Amino acid sequence: MRAALELARAELKVAVLSKVFPTRSHTVAAQGGIAAPLANSSEDNWHWHMYDTVKGSDYLGDQDAIEYMCRRANEVVVELEHMGMPFDRLENGKIYQRPFGGHTQEYGSAKMAMRACAAADRTGHAMLHTLYQQNVRTNTQFFVEWMALDIIRDPQDGAVLGVTALEMETGEVSIFQAKATLFATGGSGRIFYASTNAFINTGDGLGMVARAGLPLEDMEFYQFHPTGVYGAGVLITEGVRGEGGYLLNKDGERFMERYAPNAKDLASRDVVARAMTTEIKEGRGCGPQKDHVMLKLDHLGAEVINHRLPGIREIAIKFANADPIRDLVPVVPTVHYQMGGIPAKYTGNVVVPEGNNNESIVPGFYAVGECSCVSVHGANRLGTNSLLDLVVFGKASGEQVIKDARTMPGAHRTLPKDAGDYTRARLARLDSNAAGERVVDVLTDLRRAMQAHCGVFRFPDELTLGVQKIKTIAERAGRTFIKDKSKVFNTARVEALELDNLVETAMATIVSAEARKESRGAQARADFPERDDKNWMKHTLWYKEDNRLAYKPVHLKPMTVEAFEPKKRTY
């Protein structure tokens, strides 16, 4: 929506397609805030922020893109404020800022930077509303409850000419022809069984890109949140451990004392998630399946739980049937954020290898946000950098589209004669199959296989077996059928189409993870526990065709400053 706003303000004709009402996209779940080195509450500058982001990425982030993002952070946050976003304020009227994990002063010193700007615990919600209202004002045209299905490319030069899309209301498929097509289709955390992601996060843009013959970048990197409610996935905020909550294994042992003697339960997300997984793997998990650990809060007392941790008690009671005032809450590391995605530049342009050029622009195609890999998050994202990513690169890609559009001829290119045939064939298969695999069965098997074979800790034999399993599941996904063949608002059909996208994303993830023989950021391999900069300081590119992998170098050179040399990442 930030990109759409830029275009609409330039009086270009903009259509925004969305599966659900735009203010109900998953950005509403972002509570923590948006990072910007405004220095309202503590000394700060973009170069410190850049250092933290490069280090947080475990040196897989592209330093030019990171510099770009950090340098434009203040500008885009102030703009949001001017649009009316209700940020929390200081007494002097400036935007209030608070500390957040991984954000420091003076290049990783022990002093935390106050860098996160928030609108209570509803930052994402407030941002979506602000941007939606601005778009309404500028007459952006919204197509709500439309699902994009496939990309249309020019066979001559591969340029993207638009998409096919399904209108749920009628069941009809239309072609949207455009000079610029921008994806902001979000993540695909639903490929895992334990996921904090809403049901809509099915990696639709990623599936479309894979089917169009374009690669996906760094898909092995997913961030796990340590405390998702066992079985449901709903997130229990880090704040509970900040207030003194801690984790126990089946013996009632506070096991984090062994893994992180100083920080204990407050160690960084990946450290805690790995410790929990080790406990479970070694047979010290809780419950009949020994497949989770317990979060203890009861010693904090009702007062702290009710007042300092609003909403946590309700979540535990509803989804774990445990009242944290007296019960332990079962939790498990849960997939939260996808660092990889559609390979893009800081201008939003999608880039792919061609000949000797690793980053040749795909004309007419742009990607922003969780679906993209710019790559500012590298192998691990810092909290509050994702909302920043959306707004900075949303604006930047809008500016780029305007620039690119000015150099294009007035008329649209001619669509290939077979535009839309591929989509129609996919739908025809679903409409004609009278028997086959049930969508829900394939989906459940997919999510369980990803969880078992490509989780927090990755074991070589598990990965190899997992790749085989996902291949079998992909074949089954090609034989799905739906009972209900009706056209109007057929949600079964939509779910079958979403499954196709989840399958592509899962395949990209597990194949990329199996191939990367090192541990870096969110990828933790049992057989290669160390980061290997000599061999693996490079981005993965996965292609659907034959599950081919290619690699391209990380941009180690920032735009204007000295590079940050790789160091061991310790906190």
Added chain:
Amino acid sequence: MEALALHRLKWKCRRGLLELDLVLNEFIEKRLEEKDLKELNELLEMEDNDLWEIVSGRSDRYDAGHGGIVARLRAV
């Protein structure tokens, strides 16, 4: 129950928050009755965070006419 109305309602239950997806999905699959349709449809016009606060019992800021459906959702 009319299939089309049910389908529409089902899609309206796809939300931005996993918490709501889980509760609404469970409700639709196992508890939905004809009499819920109108009230639930109206309630689903709310924003995700506001709706979750109501469903989870942290807020009572809902229209008087929606008391019935709110109670049924809270019981999920």
